[in-house]
Amino acid sequence: MHQMITREDCAALDAADKLAHCRARFNLPAETIYLDGNSLGAMPANVPARMNRAMEQEWAQGLIRSWNDADWYPAPQRTGNRIAQLVGAGQDEVIVADSTSVNLFKVLVAATRMRPGRGVILAERTNFPTDVYIAGSAAEMTGCELRCVDPDAVLDAIDDNVAIVSLTHVNYKTGQRYDIEAVTRRAHEAGALVVWDLCHTAGAMPVHLNRCEVDFAVGCGYKYLNGGPGAPAFVFVASRHQDEVRQPLTGWHGHARPFAFTHEYEPHAGIDRMLTGTAPQLGLIALESALEAFDGVDLEDLRDKSVELGDLFIRLSDQELSGLGFSLASPRDAEQRGSQVSLRHAEGYAIMQALIDRNIIGDFRAPDILRFGFAALYVRHVDIWDTIAALKEIVVSGAWNTDAFRTRKSVT
Amino acid sequence: MHQMITREDCAALDAADKLAHCRARFNLPAETIYLDGNSLGAMPANVPARMNRAMEQEWAQGLIRSWNDADWYPAPQRTGNRIAQLVGAGQDEVIVADSTSVNLFKVLVAATRMRPGRGVILAERTNFPTDVYIAGSAAEMTGCELRCVDPDAVLDAIDDNVAIVSLTHVNYKTGQRYDIEAVTRRAHEAGALVVWDLCHTAGAMPVHLNRCEVDFAVGCGYKYLNGGPGAPAFVFVASRHQDEVRQPLTGWHGHARPFAFTHEYEPHAGIDRMLTGTAPQLGLIALESALEAFDGVDLEDLRDKSVELGDLFIRLSDQELSGLGFSLASPRDAEQRGSQVSLRHAEGYAIMQALIDRNIIGDFRAPDILRFGFAALYVRHVDIWDTIAALKEIVVSGAWNTDAFRTRKSVT
Structure with missing residues (x-):
């Protein structure tokens, strides 16, 4: 007892x-006792001062020059590199952009294109709904079948026809988590790629994306990363896949030379090709400064x-x-x-x-x-x-x- | 003389x-003389105080409760309704979400689905590159052909096989603008739908989307709307089309009942179905308060x-x-x-x-x-x-x- x-x-x-x-x-x-940082993280105390500088100095005074002079332009890469340290990724494997749902669509379509001839995106019934909705749309647009199984049937459902296994590491309702290493290994043995949603993981506990040989991951900035309401999300692509990835949201910031304004789309080398539109700077600056709460x-x-x-x-x-x-x-x-x-x-x-x-x-x-x-x-x-x-x-x-x-x- | x-x-x-x-x-x-508000609008003086309230009160003190208590949840609709007044749209025809590129992908795919049997997305060579890149990807994913023509060949290129005419109202380089009404009429006569990019229009001059019977439009928040660097973008869907629209980025915020967490995707009634992930609140709040510069x-x-x-x-x-x-x-x-x-x-x-x-x-x-x-x-x-x-x-x-x-x- x-x-x-x-x-x-x-x-x-x-x-x-x-x-x-x-x-x-x-x-x-x-x-107040706050036990909902898994939905919206508390505000790091340094954020307002940084945001005020971003508004009063960088935006109001620097204006368009701040894309260069205040280093706005590399903020998605810089903030991604900071998140990489929290999820066991290397430098230039993580970038901040868009929302989790949008990034998930990018990686699911990209991964499907890397497994031509396979017809199934494998998902899980109890996953957070947006992941399943997005997987359904990605499947429809790539001619795949979305196969949803119960959590304990995932491993057995990975067969030779599965192109992608798309799961969330920690379940939003129950907190149950998968063994990333074991599922990834099983997927790779079957020739499939894995996409892990780290929304309830990043900033809450260590994960080791590279040690587990994960292919793709996504996650949000507003839960345990404390980036503020609707903070931009992140996307991880293992460096070994980056030059092969063709994601479908081919906006100009993912172009090899965005400011050359060429007519043909040519993806940027490396992780930058996961970008789409202009980075949401105010949200990015809040997220980047919020990550200082993890210093040391x-x-x-x-x-x-x-x-x-x-x-x-x-x-x-x-x-x-x-x-x-x-x-x-x-x-x-x-x-x-x-x-x-x-x-x-x-x-x-x-x-x-x-x-x-x-x-x-x-x-x-x-x-x-x-x-x-x-x-x-x-x-x-x-x-x-x-x-x-x-x-x-x-x-x-x-x-x-x-x-x-x-x-x-x-x-x- | x-x-x-x-x-x-x-x-x-x-x-x-x-x-x-x-x-x-x-x-x-x-x-300083600032003649680049068409790239990044100047900062409306009221924005920092509003943002400080959003951070210090709504985020830090209100925490997760602010989605209800600070009316964060309806901000995309509320801000969209404000922009609607600047572009000749009705209430509940405009919503704020994501970036222009992402919204363009949504409407191009949605519009293509409304014209089955037609095989062409018609674009224009001198358009801002991201529009052409995104149209190329949307065409590839929907089995269409992207046909790019010179600006003065657009009207003649609209034939019975064109599903969508996708143009930017004001050219980013030259400032040349199209006659929205004439092009839209010609497209409709041929049975096609139109998508107008209003990035260099919204907040710069009146347009009359409904009077011109426009089908879809997108635009950004950071140019003449002065919403701040990387401000969220907007999307217009004519009310007559809204119940038919099936956009591909089927995230949970576009669901009929996002917080019912159902397994099947069911699009929300009306313009809300154009939403995807969690709204970027900090950027939204900056944009919404910035729009007060147009008051009166x-x-x-x-x-x-x-x-x-x-x-x-x-x-x-x-x-x-x-x-x-x-x-x-x-x-x-x-x-x-x-x-x-x-x-x-x-x-x-x-x-x-x-x-x-x-x-x-x-x-x-x-x-x-x-x-x-x-x-x-x-x-x-x-x-x-x-x-x-x-x-x-x-x-x-x-x-x-x-x-x-x-x-x-x-x-x-």
Whole structure:
């Protein structure tokens, strides 16, 4: 039997936390516990000053000259190189552009073109819907079949007709994660290419794209990378594939010589060919400066703390919430989990609203998932204690059971 | 014979300018003349305060709640409706998303699907290259042929096999513009659909998409709309087509119920189906607040002033620059022109660098074009005088002929 965990135990863990100093890098609201950094990361405190310089100096004063003089032009490459360090990629293998969905379309079509004669894009039923929608459109436009299988059927479904295996590393609802290395190896044995969506991974834990010989990856900038609402996304193409890649969104910034204004499209060498239109500078600058929150952070420490927070959440759920209608929707084993823990509860929506009303912010995913993300740079162990205590109070007191909390908002 | 125009004449025109008060809506650098608002618009002075609120309050304090509480979620529609008023579209016919190139891909593929059995996308050789590159990719993916013709051959090239006529209203190099109404009518008579790129139009002069029965349009947010570097773009779909449109970038924000997380893609009713990924909020907020610079501005007044500035530029070129190697690259007739005037000169690159060195900013387009854009909200008549005087001085003195000005920068 474990000993009962107290709030003091949690405070002691915070006092010993190697990453505790990172919390001061964020501008967090007072008296608020934020467990939704997996949906929108908190704001790094340095971002507004950098953005003000971008607006008042670079845009207003520098005007068009800032594309050269303020180094706007290489920002997608520069920011991509910074993200590369967080996902086990090399320099010039990651670039920042567009949204995750748009980048996924680019790599799925490009990868399909690298496997002519194969007719299947393999996806997974429980993946985040946009990935499946985009894969469906890419399949339709390339004459492939989109084959969707259950998570535990993925490995067996990889056969000689599969061109691409397209998966998300960490599931958005349950936090269940794949073994990137094992799936990639199996795909390669069958002659297929892999595309990994790292939306719930990048900035949350280390991954090793090159060590695992991953072909393509995409991910967003606004979750654990803290780049701000709708931050631009990133795309990884292994260097060995870059000269072969023909992506379909052939905009001028992916051209070999964008400012030569030639009539024929000729893709840029290397990762730059993944660009399409003019880079969204304001969003890029926010994202680039936000990434400074990772300065000096060892990703193994980050992962250790994330696991600690998740395990603590589960143990406290067991200790405090038993008999209150909650069940664990995430793997108990941290090896199977990303940086979130989800609970199921039949009244999950109203309970989450009541929790948010108490300034503890997680989020709800239909039909019954309460989702809690642990951004290890700024979440404390006492935050986990306080969250579990509030969940207990809300259910025991019946505080969730009011119209104010039960009425669905248009967007959740 | 015209009388000689003096700088005093220009100052008198400024004193009588109905839009003179709009200049104070912008934060412009001192002692600088900015004639490149057709490439990156100047910064409206209200933008930084709005952006600071978005960062410090909505992002940092509101966090994920701001998608509802700060009305982030409907920002693409709201900002689109504002742009609709500048391009003669109705409410719910314009939405802000992605880049111009990405939006062009969406509408080209969607339009091709509406004309099955027709095999040609008709484009134009002198169009901005990204439009041609994207049309080439859309054609390849839909089994069409991309047919590129010279500008004066467009009308005759519209035959029964053309699915789409894809043109830019105002040419990026010469400022030459098409008659939207005449080309659209001819396309419709032949059973084709039209896609207009309004990058050099929106915010520069009125257009009447609905009066001209235009089918689709796209445009960028960072030129005459002053939305900031890499601002998100917009897309117009005539309401009569909206329920038929199937665009290929089927991301979750274009879904009928994005937060139901259903497995099957079902397009949203109306213009929302043109969305793909999560909206780039920071860029959107900059663009939305920037559009307030148009508050109370009559677009006919805007056009009148733009024509005045362009005509003045041409007359002063005739008066001051004859015999100095310049020639007019833009139509002399304002009815054929957008809001820019371009000059050709064999030493155009170095002359433009020398001009920029004197804090007069236009831009250069290879091989020999000096391009001057007239954003009527903030450009003055005396700016035109001073620009022509500086061009004269630079060429007469030979000041352009130094290594500093002749050496090409990586991006121009």
